[in-house]
Amino acid sequence: MRDSPSEPRLTEAVVAAAAPVAAASGALNGAVAPAEPAFVARRLGVGFWISIVWVGLVILVAVAAGVLPLQDPLAIGDNAPRLGPSTAHLLGTDELGRDLLARVVYGSRTSLIVGFSSIAFGITVGGSLGLIAGYFGGRWDAAINGISTILLAFPVLIFLLTIVTFLGQNLFNVALTLGILSVAPIARIIRANTLAYANREFVLAARALGARSRRILIREILPNVLPSALAFSLVAVAVVIVAEGALSFLGLSVRPPTPTWGGMIAEGGQVLAQDALVALWPALAMFVTVMALNFAGDRLQVYFEVREGGL
């Protein structure tokens, strides 16, 4: 870009002088240099950082829940049921008199563990499969595509019911199930990204230097594919958190009395007419967290998007 002789020096000067304005409005850049904006700083934006801070806070509180001055989320009968928010119970209590704040905090543990561990599984397995399918092509590609098509076509709820019924209804099985379900879509995305790089000249150049396929995959292609995969995985975590919530709502996730957001929403749903707050808090917590993850993931995807022309 810099070398391009058609690029007027003036543009840079204007942008430098009006940096804050220019960053805020792409229109100005467009007006000065219609062909190519001279310089638009890549920024993640305030929204991204707010989202990350929120997600970080949720994780921190979930991890530190044991040492925080919270009440017992399982203790029944200590308090009156359905108390409104007060200084003693910041978010009030539920039908059984359990502290809602404590339950929302402990409930986040389930959502986060399931969300992150299942996607970690999905990225590891699906990512490897996608890399192999995209790079080697041919039979590998056909086989992996076939498997992922089957996985995608399989009715999700039946799959879940089967696993949960036969293997037991616990955190590990729920995370594993959702992890397996995330393999196919992740594999497809990684495969597509890998394909875009597998025939690039630097891969050929690496081969010409005598690099093995494994080395090319890990050292040449993975660094190109990874950033967008990580960005995507944040969005995927959000999807899984919602899915786990739905499972809890249906009573297919971790068994009560262990608090989960979805389970709490289900419980609150029964007393919705009397006290909407019981369902509101977990729903709000899930809503904000999922939105933050989505937003952060989206911003990252845009941030990592490679614009070849700009290289």
Next chain:
Amino acid sequence: MSGGPLLEVTDLRTHFLTSRGAVRAVDGVSFTLERGRTLGVVGESGSGKTVLARSIMGLLPAHNVKRDGEVVYEGRRLTGLAPSELREIWGAEISMVFQDPMTSLNPVVRIGRQITETMHFHLGLPDREARSRAVELLRSVGIPEPERRLRAYPHELSGGMRQRVTIAIALACGPKLLLADEPTTALDVTVQAQILSLLGRQQRERFMAMILVTHDLGVVAGRTDEIVVMYAGRVVERAPTTVLFSDMRMRYTQALFRSIPRITDPGHRRLQAIGGRPPDLVAPPRGCSFAPRCRYARERCHVEEPPLTDAGPGHAYACWYPAEPGEVAAEAASAAREVAG
């Protein structure tokens, strides 16, 4: 070290199998390259130069490619080696420099790692040693502040600098043969000469043989020992460089030579382009493949294919009605005199 030539290519053929039929990208090429010598491979786009370079290495797609003929490197038949055996040779013995340094460098990997990578797996060098060698290499290819550049990403360097880096990478393990596939085509004209002389200097210092692939006769003129002119996947003329320029016979070589604009040309002179396009390599024309575009073509050219005919030591051409020895050189000289007078 065996006493024979470094590289011997015999009747090399590479055909790509497509739905339209076999594309004869390289169709029976033979040549020999001695140690430390330079061979120029010249031809226009689509004449099979790049495929030739890749066929020599064996760097071809796995599917729908048919390669025949023999490539013997230091007495070893490369054409018969398994991929794992070839990997030992690639990078360590035979290296390649690609046309566009922007695409042949990994955009998200630092320069340093791209250079040290091969030293790790070919020479088994530990990291620190590889890095200090990388610094030396970068310095020797003329990159200022090599220590700092190791941490740079490709996009932080200019085109010429990038090509210097790819040359450093190719030289990292001390190959005996360097294949340079249009190494200056993607570069600024002002940088081309620098890169070419860098290649020449490295070659002399390392006593390394080189195959310089280009479409520009001007590029190979002063920098090669021998030249092979390719057209439609075949060798149409082959000669030691000085002989070729004084005595070119094949009409295609002549046309290529005439198409170079000369500084002695009068201003506003039209470029002497070669009309038409290279032939379809699936169904090449009968007879001489250049005949449809040749000013001198006669009936026989369209019917019978001219064989590669000897015309002196190391000089051979494939043409029924060749230029007289010295004809083209005289023409250029008289043009130059005209301008001078």
